[in-house]
Amino acid sequence: MATLKEIAEKVGVSVATVSRVLNYDTTLSVSDETRKRIFEVAQQLNYKTLRERSQQPKESFRFGLVHWYSERQEMDDPYYMAIRLGVEKECFERGIELVKLFKQNGSYLTERMEHLDGIIAVGKFGPKDVNAFASSTEHIVFVDCSPNERKFDSVVIDLRKSTITVLDYLLELGHQKIGYIGGREYVDGEMPIHDEREATFYEYLYLKGLYDSRYVWTGSFTAEDGYRLMKQAISSNDLPTAFFIASDSMAIGALRALHEAHISVPRDISLVGFNDIPTAAFIHPPLTTVKVYTEFMGETAVELLVERLITKRTICKKVVVPTELIVRESSQARLKGSGEK
Numbered sequence: 001m002a003t004l005k006e007i008a009e010k011v012g013v014s015v016a017t018v019s020r021v022l023n024y025d026t027t028l029s030v031s032d033e034t035r036k037r038i039f040e041v042a043q044q045l046n047y048k049t050l051r052e053r054s055q056q057p058k059e060s061f062r063f064g065l066v067h068w069y070s071e072r073q074e075m076d077d078p079y080y081m082a083i084r085l086g087v088e089k090e091c092f093e094r095g096i097e098l099v100k101l102f103k104q105n106g107s108y109l110t111e112r113m114e115h116l117d118g119i120i121a122v123g124k125f126g127p128k129d130v131n132a133f134a135s136s137t138e139h140i141v142f143v144d145c146s147p148n149e150r151k152f153d154s155v156v157i158d159l160r161k162s163t164i165t166v167l168d169y170l171l172e173l174g175h176q177k178i179g180y181i182g183g184r185e186y187v188d189g190e191m192p193i194h195d196e197r198e199a200t201f202y203e204y205l206y207l208k209g210l211y212d213s214r215y216v217w218t219g220s221f222t223a224e225d226g227y228r229l230m231k232q233a234i235s236s237n238d239l240p241t242a243f244f245i246a247s248d249s250m251a252i253g254a255l256r257a258l259h260e261a262h263i264s265v266p267r268d269i270s271l272v273g274f275n276d277i278p279t280a281a282f283i284h285p286p287l288t289t290v291k292v293y294t295e296f297m298g299e300t301a302v303e304l305l306v307e308r309l310i311t312k313r314t315i316c317k318k319v320v321v322p323t324e325l326i327v328r329e330s331s332q333a334r335l336k337g338s339g340e341k
Helices: 004-013 015-022 032-044 050-054 070-076 078-094 127-135 159-172 196-207 223-235 248-260 294-311
Strands: 062-067 095-103 118-122 140-143 153-157 180-183 217-220 243-245 269-277 288-292 316-321 324-326
Touching: 004 015, 004 032, 004 243, 015 032, 015 050, 062 078, 078 095, 078 118, 078 288, 078 294, 118 127, 118 294, 140 223, 140 294, 153 294, 159 180, 159 196, 159 243, 159 269, 159 288, 180 223, 180 248, 196 217, 217 223, 223 248, 243 248, 294 316
Parallel strands: 062 095, 062 118, 118 140, 140 153, 153 316, 180 217, 180 243, 243 269, 269 288
Antiparallel strands: 288 324
16 A cells, blocks of 8 residues: 555655645645646556545454363453454454354363364463464464464563562562462363473562462462461461452452451552552552553454454564553552561
């Protein structure tokens, strides 16, 4: 498609003049001959304005949306639900048919993957699932994981950088005893997934001489396990003064356990969550957390898949979406003697 610069060079005028003429700017003082010449060259080069391009027919694609979670699991952890909504919204706006595929009894109905132009896979996937998807189509975008960067497009966040941001924030507040509550996940039934947050928590604090394995508790990414693990931490009688909790759902459960034990947040213990789910700003106290632009991740996945199909791109892309630390009332500077027995 031609550019404004190419038209301007052929006509011998500025890019700004070409833009204003093609957008019917009546305030522009230009001769009728020049105006006519600009339109003629634009037509010859098949140039289309942004308005004309927006009126082009929608992409007539049929995508599959593969969910790592079951529908019940998605309700317990709204992180993936937000990504799914981003995918659905972008497909709706583009007029793309979307086939939703949830995991059932530990596997997917591969026959529903037939006759798809591409697949958007949301979640974590092992070799077994990846091979099953690839047998249906070579056009796959993975969201929240990147199983093969040389073969598939992906949309991810930088978990390592996000974790360091949280730890630096807590260290700046004066916290030296920092705890971690996180989840363990598995693919293909039993293969454990490396969680960059937990690994970075260990590496970063270890190098500073502040890591203590007694302050690490792991379970599943649910409010129930956040509650259970914080109860375990409380029963140890050696609480850290701050916690980094790897999901807001877990943080909400942990907060309840602290309330029941009459431990004040943030006076006695500061909490930082992860994801910034909608309820994070409305619990008591409002949760300091890492905002993940989940809906944008879903939208970006659709854009990548459409672009690859249209341009026939063969080189893979990995898009890293930035996160942001949102400071609310669940964290504060460490008070002298707080959290120490």
